[in-house]
Amino acid sequence: KAGVTQTPRYLIKTRGQQVTLSCSPISGHRSVSWYQQTPGQGLQFLFEYFSETQRNKGNFPGRFSGRQFSNSRSEMNVSTLELGDSALYLCASSWAPLLAGLAKNIQYFGAGTRLSVL
Amino acid sequence: GQQVMQIPQYQHVQEGEDFTTYCNSSTTLSNIQWYKQRPGGHPVFLIQLVKSGEVKKQKRLTFQFGEAKKNSSLHITATQTTDVGTYFCAGPIQGAQKLVFGQGTRLTINP
Numbered sequence: 001k002a003g004v005t006q007t008p009r010y011l012i013k014t015r016g017q018q019v020t021l022s023c024s025p026i027s028g029h030r031s032v033s034w035y036q037q038t039p040g041q042g043l044q045f046l047f048e049y050f051s052e053t054q055r056n057k058g059n060f061p062g063r064f065s066g067r068q069f070s071n072s073r074s075e076m077n078v079s080t081l082e083l084g085d086s087a088l089y090l091c092a093s094s095w096a097p098l099l100a101g102l103a104k105n106i107q108y109f110g111a112g113t114r115l116s117v118l
Numbered sequence: 119g120q121q122v123m124q125i126p127q128y129q130h131v132q133e134g135e136d137f138t139t140y141c142n143s144s145t146t147l148s149n150i151q152w153y154k155q156r157p158g159g160h161p162v163f164l165i166q167l168v169k170s171g172e173v174k175k176q177k178r179l180t181f182q183f184g185e186a187k188k189n190s191s192l193h194i195t196a197t198q199t200t201d202v203g204t205y206f207c208a209g210p211i212q213g214a215q216k217l218v219f220g221q222g223t224r225l226t227i228n229p
Contacts, residue, residue, distance in 0.1 A: 033217075043161070043206065043219040056216045090160060105210060106151060107217065109160040 002027065004093050004110035011115045018079040021113045025072050025093030032074040033107065034066060037088040046089075049074050050097040081117045088112045122209050124220030132228050137194040139223035141207035148210055150183055150190045151217070156203040164192075164205075199227050 005024040013019050025032050034046040045058040049068035066076040072093075078085055092107035123142045131137055141150065149168040153161040165174055167183035167190060174181045178201075180193045194201055204222040211218050 035219075042221040045216045045218070048216060058216070092161075105217065106163050106166060107153070107161070107208070108163065109153075111160050 004091060004108050006089075006091050006110035006113050008113060009111065011113060012118060013081050013115065014118050015081055015083060017081050018077065019081060019115060021076045021078075021089055021091075021115075023074045023076070023091030023093075023110060025074070025091075026108055029093035029095055029108070030072050031094045031097045031105070032068055032072065033092045033094070034074070034076050035090045035092065036060070037090055037112070038086075043090070046076070048097065055097055078115075083117050086115060086117045088114050122207060122218045122220045124207055124223055126223055127221060128224050128226075130226045130228065131197055133199060134196050137197050137201070137225055139192050139205050139207075139225075141190045141192075141209075141220050143188045143209055143211075145211065146187045148187075150187075151208045152181060152190075152192055153206045153208065153219075154203050155206065155222070159203075161206060194225075197225070197227050199229050201225060202227050 007022045031050045033048040036044045036046055046060055047057045047066050048055045052068045063079045068074045090109050090112045092109045094105050094107055096104035121144055125140050149166055151166045152164040154164055155161045165181050170187050171185045172183040178195045182191045190207055192205055204224045206219050206222045208217045208219045
C-alpha cells in the first residue's frame, strides 16, 4: 500500500506570493491533517479535513487555508507569503478523525514539503 | 491552553548508554502516541498507549503511560547509532479535535 504522498518536495517562493501544496493520503484514509514544523516551534497543527469538511483549525492566520476533495486528497494554500512561513509542511492521514477517545487517529506522515520564502 | 510538555529538549549520550524522554500533559489524555523523526525525515509512528499504567516494549524501547494518564515516558536501553533522531509524544486533547505534539527530544549519540 502506498504511503502518504506530498508534492512538491521543495519550493522556493518570494514574499507576497502564494503557494499550493498537495497531499494524497493512504488509500482508505479519510482524515488529512496538516502541520507546520519549524526548529523553534516544533510541530504545529494547522487544520484537519475529514470527508471534505474542515473539522478543526490551529492558531494560524487566515492566509493559511485548505480543502479536501472527494477522493480524500487535500491541498493547502498559503497566500501573501511571509519570511516566517519558511518551514517544513507535513501532511498526515489517518483512518478516523482526530477525536479524543478514539484509538484510530494514528498519524501517517508524508515526507513533507520544504518551503523557503525569500 | 492545554499543552503537552516534553523534556529534555536535547540529549547527547555515548553509544551504549540509556536514554529517557518524558512527556507531561496538563490534562488527562485518552491515549498517547510516540513518534520518531530521523534527521531529514518525517515523523514515523512508534506506538500508542491507551490504558492507565500501561507498559509496552519494542526491543530496546520501553514505553509507559502514567496511572493518571497525564504523563508518559520512553526509555531506550543501550542506545545505538540507529536511535538518533527526535522523539515526539502526542496526545488528543479532550474536547478538542486535534493532536497536540510535545516539542520533542532530540537524541544524538557519540559512537
